[in-house]
Amino acid sequence: MAKKLPSTDVVVVGLGWAGSIIANELADENLKIIGFERGPWRDTAADFNVASAADELRYSRRQDLMARTRQNTTTIRNSVTETALPMRSWGSFHPGNGTGGAGNHWAGITFRFQPHEFRLHSHLTERYGKELSPELTLQDWGTDWDEMEPFYAKFDRLAGISGKAGNIKGVIQEGGNTFEGARSEEYPNPPTAQTYAPTLFAEAAKNLGYKPFPVPSALLSRPYVNSLGVAMGACTFCGFCTNYGCANYSKASAITTVLPVLVRKPNFTAMTNCEVLRVTMDSSGKRATGIVYMDSNGEEWEQPAELVVISAFIFENVRLMLLSGVGQPYDPVTNTGTTGRNYAYQTANSVRMFFDDKNFNPFIGGGAIGMGIDEFNNDNFDHSGLGFVGGGSTRVTPIGAAPIDSRPLPPGTPTWGSEWKKATVKNYASTMSIGCEASSYATRTNYLSLDPTYKDPLGRPLLRITFDFPENDRKMAAYVTAKVGEIAKSMNPRQMVPSSQQGHWNSAPYQSSHIVGGFIMGADPKNSSVNKHLQVWGVPNLFVVGSSAFPQNPGYNPTGTVAALAFKAADAIRTRYLKRPGEMISV
């Protein structure tokens, strides 16, 4: 039996971006806060040392910053007719572990979602009416752009995002992304310099009449002191970025922006290497009473709290709700229940180009250093008669071509031997790729549930993913890849290799860690799990924050929106919930 500890004001589960932001905001209300993290304490000075951080074997091949699948994994299947099997090594996605979470090894691309995204179902219905495929279960978010913008701005200032605005207060800005929603202010830092491949791409896109812009980046273009007084450095384009922690204090993460301030607050305690097992509920099921966790000695403890905030990675957010009996589990057959509903992913496409006469110095780069266009993203183009909705963010962001993983070889090259070596030498420096990270729209049959067979080492059922790419998204993928191919062709490569997301979801190759939904936000408790303040319907003292709240995924990276939602939830708690604790927020 779990031993009961003295009660605290707030527990926060997960100390990545969302949990660290919320804990820090609530600490300013003088609440006593305990943050729980299943992994270790991570810290730039101790963990990401410039003398040893650039270790591809350790961080990329052996995935040192990711959760261990032995500790916790998911089971996977493409459809309800299949039996799911456990993922024994990470392929398709990379869940993080330790303070900072996946925000340590992320790429740093920080788009804001567009205004129409927050009312996507209404918007697309208004524009396309009956053309919209019945396969899709798109939803509005229950919030809107005007409510979201201040929190996006807050995150920009916290993380020191480097970029060029395309729309400030409705005035279109030359050189920025003109498709973005009206911003209240310019980015806190200017865009980074660009390497050769993004520069060539931007020229080609411009020649075709598109409007290229610098990809908004959480890798800083210059030294910066953030909104909490934490100092950050300028990105050095070291090329060990995505999958790595940053040694130069230049990639924004919870450990480089929030935690140094949070740990100094006397009313905050971090409990690391402590796995939260479930949320405890009172007998009415309408009030969370705290959480139960296991420490690193294998001892179970109950930590009672007045307010419970769940802010782990999406998988654990949804799994904790299923394990704790919060909300009714979603059933795709009867189309009832909300917990596990509207699970979506990201649709990855690309066109690779092999040149004879170019040297891209591909070892120079960073996860978010590049140029992009948005003409084929989301609903930025007319979908009438195309048979699909959605689109993708087209961009060139060379993350750094490290020696083990980076073997850009044309199809047909032998996979070993002298021909393979020759082809490596010939192509390593003269290859570039245009990516198109595209939307993933929810369907009735893509969802999350508890696995009936497989359990974690503590005996709890694993989370089961049932997912396949919808017909809508495959059509979209073919369309946007063809458009990207036109730009690639205009750059005159010797050879180009398009790769569009077709066929079934295959969990083996890495695609994206942008996993969303399963505990979604909305205006109606019948088809959503949390209200627009991230407060669980029917359980007023429980908030669940993260990409689990996205009803579907647009053609953008999710982190900026996860962080904005964290600020939004914290603001709702500070300015509304604490005035009437224990009640649902009514406005």
Place this chain on the structure above:
Amino acid sequence: MKTLLTVCAGVIGLSVSLAHGATGADSYNIVEKGRYLSTLGDCTACHTIPGKPLFSGGVILDTPFGKLAGANITPDQATGIGRWSFEDFQNAMSKGHGLDGKRLYGAMPFTAYTKVLREDNLAIFAYLKTVDPVENKVETNQLPFPFNVRTSLIGWNLINFKEGEFKADPQKSEQWNRGAYLVEGLGHCGTCHTPKNLIGGDKNDQFLTGANLQNWVAPNITSTGQDGIGAWSEADIVKYLKTGANRFDIASGPMAEEVEHSSQHWKDEDLLAVAVYLKDGAKPVEAAKPVAADDGAMVAGKAIYADRCSACHTPTGEGAANLFPKLAMAPLVNSNDPSSLIRVVLAGSRAGATDAAPTAPAMPAFGWNLSDENVADVLTYVRNTWGNAAPAVSASEVKDVREGLRAK
């Protein structure tokens, strides 16, 4: 939250001091004054082990002569200063005498504290009497023979100690005198920053011109000399002491602890007074001659710097404010004694965290993948580029520091 805590603690302090029989309506103010003065004096540095009760003693001080431990100065009757009268305390501060006339070692900086005014000692003593008494017996004298014989201190005091309260210099401003009082008295800056003679006494003719202790260089903090802080403005000095970082440097090692425990809590006007005092008498620096750029060590060092150092410290040695120390024209870089630089390259170092500068960045250790010669070359390059000029560093100097670190 913090303010609230302080007020609560103050109220508790008041009630306890009344219980101890302090009289007069002003006892609250006296205790609060004493609390601040004890922060100025950084008493916790030697008298509180982190995580242990305040002032319960036991912090080990490594001296060239052996180990000493900070005493328990809580009001515990048996193991602290519970039985002391104020006169006993005054004697300890001003004469270096413990209870029963026992002589204190110079690690207790009574050579500086002798300058503290009697009225300030009254406040500190009143405050110490309000602290929770903790029973913790500390063997302060852990020196080997013959240094453990306290009678030797009579002679030591004759040579190294001049008793007497601070006397204001009427030629100088009130602010300058406040700064002098703090630097020479409670601040006891000279304990680390003044060179020591063979028996560990201060070389007072070289006050604050820099010293080496435990493989850290406490740099020249006068305004004179290439390695001094003449280029720092008064605002730079205040910022460094308040936050641990300014545009030139970031505190590390023992100074980072000093900033965390003590100077970040000093009043701004006191820090400014210190700055005014330290800046007085600045003389233009005669430029030293750097090692030639085509010297073998300089060429090798330049390549190592580009590969291993320039990402943070930048190719021009400018660094980044509050994060990566500036190397160009930095006093410590130009110090004759390269010990701190060698130590930091070999073993790394972490800056202190303060409320104003919470980042606490770190210099990583390179001892595991740079040879003695690599370290010597890169430091020679850093010490003789971008306007810097200081003696070349030799591989044998690096070897000595490496062995010193290993011995710990």
